[in-house]
Amino acid sequence: MELSKNYIPSATEDRWYAHWLNKRYFNSRPDGRPAFTVVIPPPNVTGVLHMGHTLNETVQDILVRKARMSGYNACWVPGSDHASIATEAKVVGMLKERGIDKNSLTRPAFMEYAYEWKDKYGGIIYHQIRKLGCSVDWDRVSFTMDKDYYDAVIRIFVDLYQKGLIYRGARMINWDPAARTALSDEEVEYREEQGKLYYVKYKIDGEDTYIEVATQRPETIMGDTAICVNPSDERYLGLKGKSAIVPLVNRKVPIIFDTYVDPAFGTGALKVTPAHDINDYNLGLKHGLPIIDTLNEDGTLSAAAEILVGMERFAARKKVVEMLGAEGLLVKEEAHPTRIGFSQRTSAVVEPRISTQWFVKMKEMAEPALKAVTEGPITIHPGDKFLATYKYWLENVKDWCISRQLWWGQQIPAWYSPDGSLRVAATREEAWKLFAAGGGQRPAGQEAENAVGNRAAETVVGTDGKTFTMEDLVQDEDVLDTWFSSWLWPIEVFKGVTHPGNADINYYYPTSVLVTGQDIIFFWVARMIMAGLYYFPDSLPIEKRIPFRDVYFTGMVRDKQGRKMSKSLGNSPDLLELIEKYGADAVRFGIMISSPAGNDLLFDESALEQGRNFNNKLWNALKLVKMWEGRVQPEVEGAADHFAVQWFESRLASVRAELEKLYTDFRLSEALKTLYSLIWDDFCSWYLEWVKPGFEQAMDGGVYAKTVYFYEELMQLLHPFMPFITEELYHLLRERTDGDDLCVREFEAIGAFDAPVLAQGELLKEVITAIRDARNKAQIKPKEAIQLHIQTHVQATYQAIGTILVKQVNAQEILFTQDTQEGALTVVVGKDKFYLGIDRVVDLSSQKEEIQKELVYLKGFLESVNKKLSNERFVQNAKPEVINLERKKLADTEAKIRVIEETLAGL
């Protein structure tokens, strides 16, 4: 077969992926082998994979493929997340483009559009995962809104409610006026912005004096219900018991005193608006202040504002400033940097707002989740870089607001009767039974179960004395936070909630390792741990309840300038285009090569180029080996006696041991570097050159077989990182029987290596390099053969490597000499001297200079060693092996200096 000049990825990648799928290599069923389980962090169903995902998926695939080739039953579960608010925002946007207002639709009609959107765009990420070569089990695709998954989420909600861990309450929450929904604290992103501080005068009631306050939000003035100053602030002591008049609306509000106020900030007086600021809200609670909510859900001013009703909040701010100015109440405005909260999903400025929401109590769930990481059995990689963050969050955790005023998501299973009371149950029927059974408004778990068993009544009399039927029950309009479904991911992808104790959950749970971005440590990682520990009974050992044993945090992918990759900056490259341009293996290589765990990665296309070049190198190495195939002669020399074979065999064994360690420590980028250098330098640059037969000469059969074996082993080691090309080359190398695919080939046991042989190989490399360097500098053309005389005390060293040496430096033959050859081109390596003979005069002056430089270096080195050894305290305190090492250094350096001085004298 004719092999093309360069490797062409597009021609092979799809073919091999189809083959692997066809062979069902990625499909897993429980069996007698140990399981290696990974669940994919489900990407948003509407999104595309960005470089961050690419990094995560690549890391997971490397670990999964490595496990699969190491005797584990590897199972990688793919899937996607419905991402309630992000997706809903996109669907609303799509409807808008079609001229449809979401509010004009019924809920079921909207859901139809949403599913249409999901079906259309949801496939993109799966396509990308395929193109990247990910070995996921496609029979196990999960989606957080699948029927079973939905049920699981509802069950957990009901269960937590019955245990008293979920409650409904009025709280100040983060409100997204664009999406018109509550947000959790974690969904708010703060950014530093240049704001303004307005100084406003409030008239003191019944006096002709004013008190001045500073505010960033003059549009909330209409909601003021107090002015607050620090009780120790002497400027305001006279105001005790007095009131102020709120400008524009002329409402009388008390002046209160609280140490919360910082006298040094602004004027030392604070306007208190309990409805629109979390601190003011807390002050209001403490001092019993009324709450005047002056904003509507969409961020416009409400009727309670009295003025500017219906105006958008930022327009209103301008207007209020104008009006204050007109009334002479605006003293000044000054620039003031401030941090403003934005909705992570819609980028709208978040509004603190009081509303009734559902919450999960976090304190008691946090405790075991903290212990599972600080005291084991969960290990976070790298090291404990993130342990402190994790710990801090869990120790200071606040209740989790889980209701969202959206339609796309799991609808909260709470049912309201016309009198306003509610029951929590998975279905309307069950809720009705609870109503029919009577009892308290919030039945405890035991009562609820008994009630369900009762025969349902036709009608129930409400607390208001009116009767109602099951049909009158109204379900809560809100849906649950996306993370309230994601936190069940490692359990419910194996149907652990909907079909407890099934074979899959028993076999695959807990998963082996979670690979994810550090940015979702609270959103997701911590909560999955809580869910696992909550869901599985305490009677099980903790090792069985945690969702994963290891957590591997990947860093954030940034662009070359160090900026975060984002759609708005347009600096996130398209994955499919990159694969098109460089090939999937090269993309995987490029993203892995400089990506130590937990460190940010500066994405640079030149790394992908390096990956593509590596592909090409592998391809051409194969071509070389294949060229020899036709010239193979029966084994003459005996491969085992060939130094190159001995050396590479040992090299391979030692690197394999290194790689094992690197995998265990999750140092994947190091592992790839090690492999890259093993293949490019040791195998291609040295080994292949050493065994290469002369032009049109025969290839020794034994050496050839060994070379093919080495090549095969290298492909196998590299396969987890670069699956496509390695599989392709494995098959091009020689005919394979059906099912003999690299993808499922098990690694053989790691052999021992021969340290002296390795050292000799290093010496050989060093001598070759030194002689080539001398040839270069003396401008001896590569084709000019030299006479090579070696002056050494240990001739045996060069017996084994002589043949290789002669060929690699283009010498006619190798000759040993006892005498110093004066005036010859001389190379010194260690204590040995090499004389390069050539049939013409060479200028030795530059060589002399070189050697002189070397001498200066060695003398400096000798001095530093001497200094150490003549230091009494060093000799007293240092470990014996260190001292011995220094003594050896001293002797070696002295010997080298002698040789060099001799050489110089001879020149």
Next chain:
RNA sequence: GGGCAGUUAGCUCAGUUGGUUAGAGUAUUUCCUUGACAUGGAAGGGGUCGUUGGUUCGAAUCCAAUACUGCCCACCA
């Protein structure tokens, strides 16, 4: 404001319990194309390890201070 990381060659990064005068890749320089590969080969130059002080016989490595960068948390109007 609090906490956590990082600072090593032009650039991106290794450097695992302190012990050869600091290593890769990339970029760069010189030379080399009918013989696997120019997406290549051979060879070279390039760093007082952010700064200052301390511990030690010995510090890129440990400690303290400091500067800069990044991240997380808290959210003073």
